[in-house]
Amino acid sequence: MQPSTDRAAVVQALILASRAFVGMTARSLAAAEEEVTLPQFRTLVVLAVRGPQRGVDIAEELRINPSTGTRMLDRLARKGLVRRTRSASDRRVVRLRLTPAGQELVDQVLTRRREELERLVEATAELWRPEVTRALTAFAEAAGEVSERDWWLGWTEHQDDEG
Structure with missing residues (x-):
């Protein structure tokens, strides 16, 4: 990257893009039957991506x-979107996992968001060069996000663990 003005322009563009992404997620959540806040949805996504977690790990x-985090997880459990399970090897350890209803909600919201993104990419198709895609992918990886393929594979593996 060249001068600091380029860096400032990139940061500003990412701020605008992040607002757009949050707006897409909020609209997708608003269309869902279950009333869930953005932080609650992020919790569901963490469980979908990472699999069963301890409450303290989710909070971290x-x-x-x-x-x-405990209060938020209590609300999600009351809504039937997560459930608590005790470890067979150490009964003191409680893990949280998505219920089928929780996974369905995550799937619905992400499907709506994907559809909106596809529409936006189509509207701006001339801008999507390979280096832009590589930069966005590297940015997401640096932020700790897993690829779409790994995300879905992770859910399949966790489903298989349950039964």
Whole structure:
């Protein structure tokens, strides 16, 4: 990257893009039957991506206070979107996992978001060069996101673990 003005322009473009992504997710959530906040949805996505987790691990991933995470997980459990299970080897360890309803909600929201992204990419098709795609992929990897393929494979593996 060249001068600092280029870096500032990139940061500004990413801020605008992140607002657009949050807006797409919010619209997709609003269309869902289940009332879920953005932080609650992010929790569901963490469970979908990472599989069963301890509450403290989820709070750490979301960078929130563990007590805040516990309250949020309690709400999601009451809605039937997550469930708690005890470890067979250590009964003190409680893990949370998505229920089928939780996974269905994640799938619905992500499908709506994908459809909106496909529409936007089509409208801006002339801008999508391989280097743009590589840069966005590297950015997501640096942020700790897993690829779409790995995300879906992770869910299939966790489903198989249940039964």
